[in-house]
Amino acid sequence: MSARTVYFTGDEAVxxxxxxxxxxxxETVLVETTYSGISAGTEGLVYRGDVPTPLQSTGPVKPLADDFTYPVAYGYATxxxxxxxxxxxxxxxxxERVFAYAPHSSHVRVSPTELVRVPESVPSERAPLFANVETAVTLALDANPAIGERVAIFGQGVVGVLVTGLLAGSSLTDxxxxxxxxxxxxxxxxxxxTHAVPPDTSDPGRAIREAIxxxxxxxxxxxxxxxxxxSAIAATRYDGRVVVGSWYGTKPVDLPLGGRFHRNRIDIESSxxxxxxPRYRGRWSRDRRRQVAWNRLESLxxxxxxxxxxxxxxxxxxxxxxAEHPRDVGQVLLVYE
Structure with a gap:
């Protein structure tokens, strides 16, 4: 028996x-994989070679090499x-049925400290979405909307629509x-x-202003x-906030910050x-966040x-x-038999 491992071997080559x-x-265990989920955003950057270096990780996902070169195995939803x-x-x-922040491979050797047990109530096919739900929970925490506020979410891919689902029960006005x-x-x-609108490329922020x-x-x-x-900055009111969950990789960001952004005290925060x-660490641990993510994965x-x-x-x-048909794709699972 041999293991089957997915490698990125060059730009747009797997x-x-x-x-x-x-x-x-x-001190390790061997996991035989059933499913692994592809992250369209993060792995899309790896696939295209748009990864900034050096790139470190302070969480459970193993960092890419400081001098990012192919071939590389990468993934985090096994x-x-x-x-x-x-x-x-x-x-x-x-x-034990487990979730691992590990690359796409039929067999993964890891320390148990890097594993998360999958609750009995969560089907194995649904479980790879745990990573995205955990990300969505983090974004919801960082956005921290108050009752009656108006919130806009730019992007309704898998993570974006999960954030929408989480915030839908937050007693928002819009x-x-x-x-x-x-x-x-x-x-x-x-x-x-409450509203779903296409972006207006000719006038950033107008789509939201016209909707509400x-x-x-x-x-x-x-x-x-x-x-x-x-567009997000243009759609944000005085003393509002923009939470950036996108990872742009090496793609440049050109922002006009000399206008209303400067005058309107808009906060931009990475998530x-x-x-x-830090403001949550006295009350929130990774274990607590994981439990919330599993609960929401069951209910959404x-x-x-x-x-x-x-x-x-x-x-x-x-x-x-x-890469070629993003309009037709949501969550892609790799299946191991």
């Missing part, structure tokens, strides 16, 4: 390599079962989804958006498009799931977000699909 199944060491344990590991881990694709706008409405006759208190930018940040904002209607299930041997087709 290869599945067969390798020896790793043997457990005394679900499977523990099939072997090291001599120093409790046998209770055997046959929850506006900004998304160019009509199918995604409809999905945002089904998740609880007002600027918003907070924008969450998760489109992955650097141009959306200008990244690797850490919890996420089944329709999974649009493609592709055998791992055809991983190149999965990435081509994401």
């Amino acid at each position: 290869e599945v390599k067969r390798e020896s199944v790793p043997e457990v060491t005394p 679900v499977g079962r523990v099939v072997a344990v090291g001599e120093a590991i409790d046998d209770d881990w055997l046959d 929850l506006v989804a900004v998304e160019p694709l009509s199918a995604r706008r409809e999905r945002a409405r089904s998740m609880g958006a 006759d007002e600027r918003v208190d907070c924008c969450v930018e998760v489109s992955g498009n650097p141009n959306a940040l200008e 990244q799931v690797s850490t919890i904002a 209607p996420v089944e329709d977000l999974i649009t493609h299930r592709i055998p791992v041997e055809e991983a190149d087709r999965a990435y081509e699909l994401l």
